[in-house]
Amino acid sequence: MKLLSRAEEIILLSVLKLEENAYGISIRELIHEATGVKWSLAQIYDPLNKLTHKGYLIKHKGESTPERGGRHKYLYKITDEGKEALLEIRRVYENIWEKVPKKVLT
Amino acid sequence: MGKSPQEGTDIKQKMSKLKRHPRLAEHLLKIIFRREEQSEKLGDFEEGFQYELMTKGPFKAFLWYWSQVLKVIPLSIKNFFYWSFAMLKNYLKIAFRHIRRHKAYSILNIIGLALGMACCILILFWVQDELSTDKFHEKIDSLYVVRNIQHYGSETEEGMGSVPAIGPALKAEYPEIINTARFNNGQGEFLFTSGETKFKELIQMADPEIFQIFTFPLIQGRIEDLFSGPNVLVLSESVADKYFGRDNPVGKTLTINEEYDFKVVGVMKDIPHNSTIRFSVWIPLEFANTVWRPGYTETWYNLAFRTYAEVDQNFNLESFNKKIANRIRESRPETNSEPFLYPFSQVYLQVWGRIGQIRIFTIIAFLILIIACINFMNLTTARSSQRSREVGLRKVVGARRTQVTKQFFGESVLFTFISLITALILVRLLMPFFRTLTGKPLYFLSLVNGQIILGILAVTVLTGIIAGIYPAVFLSSFRPAAVLKGKGISGKKGDLFRKILVVVQFSLSVMLIIGTLVIFNQVKYIKNKNLGFDKEHLLYIRVEGNLKKSYASMKHELLQDPGIKNISLASHSPTGIYNNGQDWDWEGRDPNINPLVTYFGVDPDFPETFQMEITQGESFRKGTENSGSNVLINERFAEIMGLDNIIGARLSQGELALQVIGVVKDFHFTPVYREIGPLLLYHNPQMREYNYMFIRLNPGDIPGALASIKEAAKKFNPEFPFEYRFLDQDYDRLYRGLEREMGIVRTFTFLAIVISCLGLFGLASFTAEQRTKEIGIRKVLGASVTKIIFMLSKEYAKWVLIANVIAWPVAYFLMHNWLSDFPYRIPLSWTIFLGTALLSLFIAQITVTFQALKAAHSDPVDSLRYE
Numbered sequence: 001m002k003l004l005s006r007a008e009e010i011i012l013l014s015v016l017k018l019e020e021n022a023y024g025i026s027i028r029e030l031i032h033e034a035t036g037v038k039w040s041l042a043q044i045y046d047p048l049n050k051l052t053h054k055g056y057l058i059k060h061k062g063e064s065t066p067e068r069g070g071r072h073k074y075l076y077k078i079t080d081e082g083k084e085a086l087l088e089i090r091r092v093y094e095n096i097w098e099k100v101p102k103k104v105l106t
Numbered sequence: 107m108g109k110s111p112q113e114g115t116d117i118k119q120k121m122s123k124l125k126r127h128p129r130l131a132e133h134l135l136k137i138i139f140r141r142e143e144q145s146e147k148l149g150d151f152e153e154g155f156q157y158e159l160m161t162k163g164p165f166k167a168f169l170w171y172w173s174q175v176l177k178v179i180p181l182s183i184k185n186f187f188y189w190s191f192a193m194l195k196n197y198l199k200i201a202f203r204h205i206r207r208h209k210a211y212s213i214l215n216i217i218g219l220a221l222g223m224a225c226c227i228l229i230l231f232w233v234q235d236e237l238s239t240d241k242f243h244e245k246i247d248s249l250y251v252v253r254n255i256q257h258y259g260s261e262t263e264e265g266m267g268s269v270p271a272i273g274p275a276l277k278a279e280y281p282e283i284i285n286t287a288r289f290n291n292g293q294g295e296f297l298f299t300s301g302e303t304k305f306k307e308l309i310q311m312a313d314p315e316i317f318q319i320f321t322f323p324l325i326q327g328r329i330e331d332l333f334s335g336p337n338v339l340v341l342s343e344s345v346a347d348k349y350f351g352r353d354n355p356v357g358k359t360l361t362i363n364e365e366y367d368f369k370v371v372g373v374m375k376d377i378p379h380n381s382t383i384r385f386s387v388w389i390p391l392e393f394a395n396t397v398w399r400p401g402y403t404e405t406w407y408n409l410a411f412r413t414y415a416e417v418d419q420n421f422n423l424e425s426f427n428k429k430i431a432n433r434i435r436e437s438r439p440e441t442n443s444e445p446f447l448y449p450f451s452q453v454y455l456q457v458w459g460r461i462g463q464i465r466i467f468t469i470i471a472f473l474i475l476i477i478a479c480i481n482f483m484n485l486t487t488a489r490s491s492q493r494s495r496e497v498g499l500r501k502v503v504g505a506r507r508t509q510v511t512k513q514f515f516g517e518s519v520l521f522t523f524i525s526l527i528t529a530l531i532l533v534r535l536l537m538p539f540f541r542t543l544t545g546k547p548l549y550f551l552s553l554v555n556g557q558i559i560l561g562i563l564a565v566t567v568l569t570g571i572i573a574g575i576y577p578a579v580f581l582s583s584f585r586p587a588a589v590l591k592g593k594g595i596s597g598k599k600g601d602l603f604r605k606i607l608v609v610v611q612f613s614l615s616v617m618l619i620i621g622t623l624v625i626f627n628q629v630k631y632i633k634n635k636n637l638g639f640d641k642e643h644l645l646y647i648r649v650e651g652n653l654k655k656s657y658a659s660m661k662h663e664l665l666q667d668p669g670i671k672n673i674s675l676a677s678h679s680p681t682g683i684y685n686n687g688q689d690w691d692w693e694g695r696d697p698n699i700n701p702l703v704t705y706f707g708v709d710p711d712f713p714e715t716f717q718m719e720i721t722q723g724e725s726f727r728k729g730t731e732n733s734g735s736n737v738l739i740n741e742r743f744a745e746i747m748g749l750d751n752i753i754g755a756r757l758s759q760g761e762l763a764l765q766v767i768g769v770v771k772d773f774h775f776t777p778v779y780r781e782i783g784p785l786l787l788y789h790n791p792q793m794r795e796y797n798y799m800f801i802r803l804n805p806g807d808i809p810g811a812l813a814s815i816k817e818a819a820k821k822f823n824p825e826f827p828f829e830y831r832f833l834d835q836d837y838d839r840l841y842r843g844l845e846r847e848m849g850i851v852r853t854f855t856f857l858a859i860v861i862s863c864l865g866l867f868g869l870a871s872f873t874a875e876q877r878t879k880e881i882g883i884r885k886v887l888g889a890s891v892t893k894i895i896f897m898l899s900k901e902y903a904k905w906v907l908i909a910n911v912i913a914w915p916v917a918y919f920l921m922h923n924w925l926s927d928f929p930y931r932i933p934l935s936w937t938i939f940l941g942t943a944l945l946s947l948f949i950a951q952i953t954v955t956f957q958a959l960k961a962a963h964s965d966p967v968d969s970l971r972y973e
Contacts, residue, residue, distance in 0.1 A: 024150030025157070040177040041150060049185075064149075067156040071149030 004085060008047040010035075012056060012086055015076050022076045023062065024048075048076065056082030127155045128168060131175040138182040151175070193509070194516075200496070201517045208489065211868060215485045216521060218864040220528035222478020223569070225857050227533050227562060228540055229471035231553050232850070235546055236464050239380040239454040243321045245416055249450035250423075252276065252286070252413035256688075256702070257442040263702070266457060267291065267409030269434060270402070272445050273313075276415060276430065285416040287315035288391055288403070289383070292410070292682070297650065297826055299361040303349050306827065309339075309362075310385030311394055317374070319416040320383065327356045327372030336393040340372040342386040362389075364651065364825055366397070379547050382454050406438035415447060423447060442688070442700065462927075463847060470851065473614050474858045475569065480611040481865030482573040484604055486518065487580060488872040497581050498589035510582035518574025519567060526566045543853060545846050576603065605905055608869065612909030612946060613916075615862045619942045620917035621924075622855040624934065628925065629848045631932045633841055638773025639680075639716040643803045644833040646679060647815070649796050653823040657799060660822040664801065669811030671804050674715035675796040677707030680775045681836045691758045692747055701746050703784045704775065707796070710789055713738070713770060715802050723753040723768030726789050734790040737764045741772045743784035757786075764788070777840045781929040800833070863953045866902070870954040874898060874961035882966040894962035899954045906950045910943045 004012065014030045015022040024044060032038050051057045062073035078086075132148065139147045151174060158167035205212040240246060252268045273286035290311040298305050314332035316322065317340075325343060332338060339360065346355050355370045362368055368389060377384050394402045403411075417426075427446045434443045448457070455461040497510055537550050649657050661673045678685065686704045710726035712718075721741060737757065744752050744766075757764040764786075772782045803811045812830070819828045874881070881894055918934060925931045 024146070025153045028154070041147075041154065041174050042178040042181045045147070045178070046181050059146075065153070067153050068149035069152040071145045071152065073149060074146035 004089065005047065007043070008051055009086075009089060011044065011047045012051060012078065012082055015057060016078050016083070016086065020075070023073045027076075051082070052076075054081075055079060056085055127152060127171050131172050134175055135178070138178055193513075197513050197516055198520070201520055204493075204517075211485065211489060214864055214868045215482060216525050216528060218481045218485075218861050218868075219478050219522060219525035219569070219573075220532060221857060221864075222474050222481075222861050223522075223525055223529035223566070224532040224536065225854055226471045226475045226565070227529060228536065229467050229474075229850075229854065230558075230561070231540075231548055232544055232546070233464055233468055233471070234553065234558070235380060235548060236460060237455075239460075240382055240451060242378055242380070243450075245319060245321070246451050248284075248417050248419075248421070249319060250415045250417060250447040251450050251453055252415055252445055253448045254409055255444045255446060256409075257444070265409060266412055266453075268411050268413040268445060269406050269408060269443065270411045270413075271404055271406045271437065272434060273411075273413040273415070275433065275437075276445075280426070280429070282418050282421045282426065283415050284418050285315055285319050287313040287319055287414050289313075289316070289412045289414075290391055290394060290410065291412060293385060295648065296362050297364065298349075299364060300349075300358055304827065305349050306829070307345060307387045308385065309387045309389055311389055311391045312385075313391050316383075316388075316414070319414060322377065323375050324372045325375055326354060327370075329372075331371040332390075334371070336390050336396055337366065337368050338371040338390065339368045340374050340388040341370060342374055343376050345386045346373045366393075382458070406434055406441065407443075409443070414450060417447075423449070466924075467850070470618070470854055470858075473618065474854060474861065475565070477611050477614050477858055477865075478861050479569055479573045480607045481861060481868070482518075482521070482569075483576050484607050484611075484865050485868045485872075486573070486577040487604060488869055493581060494584055494589045497584045498586040501584070501586040502590065507582045511578045514578035514581055515571060515574040518577065519570030522566050522570035522573065526562070543846070543849055545842075604869065608866065608902075609905050609909045609912065611862050611865060612906050612950070613913040615859050616910050616913035616942055616946050617917045617920070618855040618858050619945060620913065620938060621921060622852055623938050623942065624921040624925070624932075625848055625851055627932050627938070628928065629841065629844055632778040632844070632928075632930070633838070635774070635778050635930060637778075637837070638771050639718050641834045641837055643805055643808070644716070644800060645803065645815075645830050646798045646800045646833060647819060647828070647830045649675065649799055651823045651826045653799075653819075653826075654796075656822045657796060660818050661799070664815060664818050667811060667814045669804050669807050669814065670801055672711055672715035672802045674711040674800045675709040676712060676798050676800060677705075677795050679798050679836065680706075680716075680773070680833070681840060683775050687759070689759055692749070692755055694749065695747075699746065701743070701784045703743065703786050706775070706785060706787050708787050708789055709796070712787065712789075712800075715800055716773075717802075718773060719771040720768050721771050723766070725768055734788075735764050736767045736789070738768045738770050738787040739766055740770050740782070740785040740787075742782050743786065744769045746784055778930055779844070779928050859949060863949060866950055866953045867957065870898070870902065870957040871960075874957045878961065878964070879970060881961050881964070882968075882970040885962075885966040886970070891959075891962045895955060895958040898958040898961065899951055902950055902954045903947060906947055907943070910939075910946060914939050 010031060011027060014027045014034075018026055018030060024041060027048075028039055028041065028044055031044075048057065052059055056079055057076045058079055059074050059076055062075040064070055064072045132151075135148055135151065136144060151171065154174065155167050155171045158170045162170075243249060251266065252272055254265050254268050256263045256265065268288075270288060273288045276283045277286045293308040293310050295306055295308050298307060317324065317329055317332055324340070326346075327340070332340065341355060349355075350358075355373060358370045360368050360370060374388075376386075391403055431444050431446070433445055434441045455464070500510060500513075501507075534550050537548070541548055653660065657675060661675070664670050664673055677683075683704050683706055685706075686702055688700055688702050690701070690703055708726075710728050713720060713725045720738075722744070723738075725738065726736065739747075739752075739757075747755065749755050752766055752769060755766045757766060770787065774782060775785060776782070801811075801815060815830065816828050819826075877898075884894060884897075918939075922934055925934065
């Protein structure tokens with residue numbers, strides 16, 4: 001299995017959650033809400049590029065809005081491989097968590 | 107975060123009221139992101155900006171935008187490197203594949219360029235060494251030579267000599283002169299005795315101050331001791347080693363010519379090869395006052411000295427020279443000499459005239475480099491059509507023109523670096539050969555310094571870029587559709603360009619050939635020119651020690667030997683007459699004429715021994731019935747005197763009165779590249795200043811004659827070791843420098859031609875290959891091998907001829923200029939030019955024919971199947 005970096009994982013999850021409306025700004029906002037940390041756009045683009053390159057995401061042209069200065073959005077969508085990768089990570093986590101004794105955490 | 111259309115219009119209205127995002131930052135983004143990404147990324151930035159604007163106000167939004175943009179930069183740099191590295195890897199892979207697939211062509215290309223670079227580097231080493239002459243003196247920038255202008259009526263002559271009194275006078279009278287030191291012109295060979303050790307060495311007389319103003323460090327002894335009187339001396343390290351081995355010679359006493367005792371007070375480091383001042387044994391100039399005559403070093407006349415001055419920071423050359431112009435006249439009103447200071451650092455380049463040679467060599471170095479670059483360009487473009495598909499494919503998958511250009515520039519620089527490494531190996535291997543060729547102790551490692559490395563790297567990159575321009579621009583202009591359809595590229599434009607390059611290259615080679623031939627002929631002419639006397643079978647020994655008294659008996663005894671034809675005694679050797687003077691007067695002299703006349707003291711047998719022609723009057727009479735006032739003059743002097751009846755004319759200089767009894771034909775007593783000046787041969791029966799005995803041998807039994815001379819020398823002068831020299835060797839030595847340079851020029855011209863031919867060879871093979879099919883068809887249709895060879899080679903012959911026509915006027919102009927420095931020179935004859943044309947045609951033809959033969963002999967069946 002290909003391991004993803006934490007940033008890539010978070011971005012991939014965000015895209016999955018945002019469904020039809022995943023693009024730079026919306027992803028950034030979601031991450032801000034979920035983690036309380038503001039990422040710079042550059043920090044988002046880098047993993048986005050890598051994920052697209054690995055084939056976990058695909059990019060397609062969306063509508064243009066006035067607040068974008070009339071420019072088109074580029075929406076990201078998760079591919080089957082992307083979903084598979086996330087599930088894989090989840091399985092790994094669950095496997096490991098299962099074996100962690102409850103008392104260790106308290 | 108979808109927004110309703112209603113919200114959108116609200117924002118639009120707000121937007122018109124509010125500030126827009128920073129323009130400059132947006133431009134930065136446009137540079138960072140590729141065009142395809144710009145819509146997405148710029149849109150995101152804009153949207154984020156608007157959000158910040160609404161929630162936090164314009165100033166914070168402005169900051170936000172900028173900070174976001176700046177944060178993108180590291181990412182984009184990382185990406186840039188990632189991608190360029192990937193492409194670089196690909197370019198390198200393709201380049202090396204290309205080299206491997208076309209081994210012969212690549213080797214030809216690399217060797218040609220490497221050879222050119224090696225030549226260039228070697229010549230630049232030489233140039234660097236020439237330019238470094240005298241620069242090792244630590245005070246070089248504040249050192250000046252006190253030179254002299256002689257006024258001969260309306261004419262003036264600048265010389266390196268100075269009168270002896272001027273140096274001390276300048277030091278005493280002008281505060282800006284810190285120190286001065288005088289050398290006596292010329293060095294004499296003397297016999298040294300120390301116990302059992304006996305040796306002969308040349309002695310330089312000079313002021314001890316030379317060790318203060320010049321960088322001649324002492325490795326033994328103290329500098330103060332050099333000032334402790336006239337009878338001290340300093341040996342060079344190698345002389346000390348030669349005669350004393352490990353013993354420290356300081357404190358030892360040496361006897362010079364069995365007469366004068368000298369104390370060794372120091373041993374100096376050997377003077378480096380790139381010094382204009384050279385000596386290996388020093389004694390004080392003061393000694394001249396003892397040995398020659400008192401007050402010798404204090405006169406305001408006699409230019410037989412060289413004076414050097416060290417100046418302080420306030421020194422201004424121009425105003426100083428104005429101040430001292432009359433200094434000699436103040437002490438000696440009748441003088442025609444004016445002193446002036448001249449920077450010592452310029453002496454070698456300007457006074458010795460080396461700058462001309464240095465320029466010629468630098469030009470040759472760069473011509474060779476240009477020829478090699480042209481080769482490289484030619485071969486690369488010729489092969490480029492084979493890469494058209496690659497370029498087409500690259501363009502189809504999205505390569506921009508600049509990328510293709512960069513690729514080919516890169517490849518060209520890569521090739522030049524491979525060539526550079528090859529060139530450096532070549533230079534290292536050729537170093538011993540280069541040392542013999544130049545006669546300079548040049549060593550690879552000692553020549554390599556930061557400056558040279560930077561220079562070589564710069565030249566390499568420059569070569570790569572120059573050589574890569576045409577392939578890069580030409581190849582990147584391919585239209586992918588046409589190329590991939592297999593149409594190939596219309597080679598017409600490239601063809602013409604290649605031909606022009608070949609013409610330029612051959613023009614340069616032709617110029618080099620003409621230059622070499624002219625220089626070669628001129629040097630040969632100088633060496634073989636009739637000197638005005640017969641220099642063969644003429645040897646000499648020095649008159650010294652006991653021989654000073656007994657030379658007459660020795661001469662008498664030697665003449666009994668049948669192997670010896672004539673013997674004459676003389677004050678100097680004809681290759682080294684330093685004795686001269688002015689202020690001669692004769693009847694009807696034009697007061698504006700005051701020639702510098704060279705004096706040559708001889709005995710009556712001299713004209714006969716040297717087989718000189720007496721053109722007017724008669725020679726000295728034999729025996730002792732000569733009058734000391736009878737002199738012979740040379741034709742040049744007779745011409746200057748301009749008298750109708752020269753025989754019997756009276757010559758006077760002050761109280762001295764002489765009478766001309768005959769005129770000898772002009773002979774070269776200075777190197778042939780100098781003009782023959784006026785000369786006066788005198789014979790004084792009471793004269794005791796004979797220094798040389800010239801012996802003409804009969805051509806038969808030379809070893810036998812030598813043996814009897816040696817025996818006689820042992821008998822008459824047992825204290826001194828027997829040494830003799832042939833005069834023609836001395837003359838050869840005069841031209842050794844000239845011949846050396848001739849050798850360098852010849853070698854490098856040859857290499858330039860080889861490089862040109864490599865290029866032509868590659869090009870011819872390429873053309874032959876391109877025309878494989880045509881040749882096959884021609885053969886099938888019945889063309890003979892000769893016809894095909896003729897067809898393939900006639901085109902090159904045409905271009906080589908054009909190159910000749912272009913090169914001739916340039917070469918004529920340059921060589922005419924070069925020859926004009928020689929008073930005795932060869933005419934620039936048309937045979938040289940014609941010969942060069944034939945030679946270049948011949949060379950080009952051989953090169954091309956080799957390929958043509960291969961093409962013409964190939965089986966048409968194979969060639970028609972080709973591709």
